[in-house]
Amino acid sequence: MSVDKLASSPHFHPIPLIVRNSLQWISNSTLQSNPPFTPEGPSVWATNLIKSYFDKGLTREACNLFNEIPERDVVTWTAMIVGFTSCNHYHQAWTMFSEMLRSEVQPNAFTMSSVLKACKGMKALSCGALAHSLATKHGIDRSVYVQNALLDMYAASCATMDDALSVFNDIPLKTAVSWTTLIAGFTHRGDGYSGLLAFRQMLLEDVGPNSFSFSIAARACASISSYSCGKQIHAAVTKYGLHCDAPVMNSILDMYCRCNYLCDAKRCFGELTEKNLITWNTLIAGYERSDSSESLSLFFQMGSEGYKPNCFTFTSITAACANLAVLSCGQQVHGGIVRRGFDKNVALINSLIDMYAKCGSISDSHKLFCDMPGRDLVSWTTMMIGYGAHGYGKEAVKLFDEMVQSGIQPDRIVFMGVLCGCSHAGLVDKGLKYFRSMLEDYNINPDQEIYRCVVDLLGRAGRVEEAFQLVENMPFEPDESVWGALLGACKAYKLSNLGNLAAQRVLDRRPNMAGTYLLLSKIYAAEGKWGEFAKMRKLMKGMNKKKEVGKSWIEIRNEVYSFVVGAKMGPHIEWVHKVIDVLIWHMKDDGDVTDLDYIVDYLEGT
DNA sequence: ATAGGGTTAG
Incomplete structure (x- = not known):
């Protein structure tokens, strides 16, 4: 029975009898020197099994098996490093690597490219640089796999592109992977322009583009909102016969959305023969930014065509409810999220916090924020901006200090949140203090x-x-x-x-x-x-x-009523006028009327 | 028996 067959069997149990027997067999050194069943050695068997365990997400079982292998060779160690990296357990992958070195097993090019991927995942430039020096020492930095992995690791680090570029320039035979990695490096750090220049250079140097390079090139266009470049990329995609490749077309679709050409996006979407969940999510996210109610219609359409929404879908839908400030709709969406068990996803909770704040229910935002198991920078920022918008400047400031206390590094956007909060609460000197601290303590340029x-x-x-x-x-x-x-x-x-x-x-x-x-x-x-x-x-x-025109609207019994200043519309407008009269009367009573601008606006219809 | 790059959420 093959390992793969075993692992994919519906009756598969973590450690079935046959595997226990095989473990015994592996541990049996007398048999090991003379394997009776297969032409490969026992470590081949064990390595295959480790890989299958990781593919099934059975990390524990993989470790148990690994610990029972008496003679671990470089391939077995590398399979462990790859396994941990593939399920995002980067630190454990790195631990494996250091244990491997301690047991004096020499790493090869497979090991180094895998461990560099783990360094990228850990965002640990120091580990990556150490791995780099080891690769150089062992002379395995001449493998193009290792070179590409080094390029990727440096490009994804928070340092400048200098190290990445020097690795790239030293690659004697640059493959399409080398070029794609470089383009992605520029693009993911927000420099889509350099990404496109690199893409052009790749074409000039006669390296054939493939689906990977086209999707990142489209992403580069999207990041700098270049519709003209994006259209050219789309044409080239068609020319190369990649117009049916789902990831490529999803990138093209996203490009049209981000360049604000929703008509092109919709047409592109209609022409797609191969749609998947990401295709729908991309379009829904695109419409959320400019036409939120259309985004909600697309959501229903998606459901009627049999697609199951995921966390990405719900994040956009929640944002759409926030933009439309439709509380009851947002509450229903929230219900749908809880029913599907998506309410543990941090990004999704963040968008719910924002939705409740924008729908006027800041107490719901606060409750979600407090009940969150793990808050990220966006959670804190969203809550702070919500407080600021509701006039709770002091709470926003308090949150900022708490966030710093909890060890989260502030970024530019969170400073905007706290400054905005200070502004609304009249905390001028406090705000100025934060403004100075930005550059002095956190090295963030305003x-x-x-x-x-x-x-x-x-x-x-x-x-x-x-x-x-x-x-x-x-x-x-x-x-x-x-x-x-x-x-x-x-x-x-x-x-x-x-x-x-x-x-x-x-x-x-x-x-x-x-x-x-x-x-x-x-x-x-x-x-x-x-x-x-x-x-x-x-x-x-x-x-x-x-x-x-500034608009206000209110939801009453499943109906949205919108108001424009000075408009003489709707059967209920005289009620609105009466309420305004009462409000003005109350304000005057409180001595609050110092600026009668709104009355001028109201009468003039500006 | 072990290694590569791309798409959706603020």
């Missing part, structure tokens, strides 16, 4: 978005002059969002001179933003400069584009 947050932080608190100084002294050219934040502050504090300057800077960069004229006109109105006010309004009317 980008446009961070500066926008800090300008907003100062501006909301009325420290507009300071905000202006910050903008003036930025280490790079501020973009329209930074100037826009300053303009917002000028509007709130009715500073027409500075506001005019900020508006000018916004318009220099984005001449078509009608909202800029609108803000400026409001500053003039507040100062009683009606001539200037009229000029702005005239400029606005002359523009083809209108400011994107």
